[in-house]
Amino acid sequence: MRRALAVVAVVVTAAGCAAAPTVREAPAAAPRDEMVVLLPGPDGKVGALSVTHEGHQQTLDAPYATARVQRQGQLEDGGRMAAEQVQQTFARALDAQPARPVRFILYFLGDSDEFTAESKPEIPKVLKEIAGHPSPEIIVVGHTDRVGSLTYNDALSLRRAERVRVQLEKIGIPSEQIRVAGRGEREPLVPTEDEVAEPRNRRVEITVR
Amino acid sequence: MRHGFAVVLVLALLAPVGVGAADDVGRVKVVKGGVTIQRSGGSLPATVGMKLLEGDVIATGRDGSAGVTFNDDSLLSVGPDSVLAIDRFAFDSTTHAGRFDTSLRQGTLSAVSGKIAKQSPDAMKVRTPSTILGVRGTEFVVRAAPVTP
Numbered sequence: 384m385r386r387a388l389a390v391v392a393v394v395v396t397a398a399g400c401a402a403a404p405t406v407r408e409a410p411a412a413a414p415r416d417e418m419v420v421l422l423p424g425p426d427g428k429v430g431a432l433s434v435t436h437e438g439h440q441q442t443l444d445a446p447y448a449t450a451r452v453q454r455q456g457q458l459e460d461g462g463r464m465a466a467e468q469v470q471q472t473f474a475r476a477l478d479a480q481p482a483r484p485v486r487f488i489l490y491f492l493g494d495s496d497e498f499t500a501e502s503k504p505e506i507p508k509v510l511k512e513i514a515g516h517p518s519p520e521i522i523v524v525g526h527t528d529r530v531g532s533l534t535y536n537d538a539l540s541l542r543r544a545e546r547v548r549v550q551l552e553k554i555g556i557p558s559e560q561i562r563v564a565g566r567g568e569r570e571p572l573v574p575t576e577d578e579v580a581e582p583r584n585r586r587v588e589i590t591v592r
Numbered sequence: 593m594r595h596g597f598a599v600v601l602v603l604a605l606l607a608p609v610g611v612g613a614a615d616d617v618g619r620v621k622v623v624k625g626g627v628t629i630q631r632s633g634g635s636l637p638a639t640v641g642m643k644l645l646e647g648d649v650i651a652t653g654r655d656g657s658a659g660v661t662f663n664d665d666s667l668l669s670v671g672p673d674s675v676l677a678i679d680r681f682a683f684d685s686t687t688h689a690g691r692f693d694t695s696l697r698q699g700t701l702s703a704v705s706g707k708i709a710k711q712s713p714d715a716m717k718v719r720t721p722s723t724i725l726g727v728r729g730t731e732f733v734v735r736a737a738p739v740t741p
Contacts, residue, residue: 475672476699
């Protein structure tokens with residue numbers, strides 16, 4: 384027990400030394416108090432977390448499931464923390480969370496870098512989305528269906544992505560904010576056999592983050 | 593302090609040339625109050641748009657908080673009096689394979705995992721002074737005391 388506390392004190396002190404002067408150093412004898420809470424995503428789905436402490440492991444896989452390590456130095460099941468308490472305890476960290484990346488998909492005509500008619504209105508939406516992202520990054524990735532060779536499709540996917548870049552620049556997005564890549568037929572939205580024409584795979588995905 | 597500013601200036605001049613551009617792991621998107629980035633022995637004031645590198649340490653003051661978007665779309669943000677080290681970040685944007693290790697030495701952290709955790713469970717890890725968290729595609733918050741209100 385005493386040894387465990389000493390270890391914590393050393394770690395805390397080390398962190399304090401490395402920190403900027405603006406960060407207050409922890410008192411050397413501060414009790415250990417660590418906590419992790421699993422949160423549901425915006426769609427309500429939860430993933431899972433494994434929490435390992437001195438050889439003991441606990442898995443969190445339910446919304447607001449909580450694990451704690453307190454003064455006693457043992458990993459404890461903290462039950463489920465109330466959502467309001469999470470908001471309170473982590474308010475500043477949650478408030479500083481960057482805007483979530485948003486994805487747009489534009490579809491193309493076969494063997495071409497022309498958008499489908501339905502996809503044309505997507506371009507202005509990208510501009511609108513960018514306004515909500517400080518220091519925005521726009522990642523444009525072209526894809527193809529599986530008609531044609533790998534090499535041909537690599538080039539076609541890049542051509543599609545470049546086409547989107549040009550359109551984005553035309554509506555006023557600075558080129559240095561845009562990154563372009565082609566992934567050919569490697570990442571179909573709808574898996575198919577080779578040489579199958581699939582309109583849903585002829586696309587460019589634009590991520591704004 | 594003056595020395596610190598000189599370092600910032602030099603880095604700002606180098607950045608557009610692309611030095612280390614291939615190595616940047618993410619970007620600072622939110623800065624509130626006092627936030628510094630500790631890099632190779634120096635300390636830079638964090639600014640929105642700043643590119644972060646493997647090995648950087650984000651430190652917030654009493655009134656500080658900061659948010660970073662990583663290249664795999666992971667979002668990490670820290671509250672006041674926090675110290676978060678980016679120990680390792682490797683991401684292959686073609687295969688989405690990678691490794692992402694951070695350490696929350698103190699304070700509060702909010703995390704939304706990205707493509708690395710989605711592609712390979714446990715490829716993303718967050719360490720606190722006494723635990724290791726293996727991330728299997730998820731959102732979570734972590735607190736590592738000491739934080740006094």
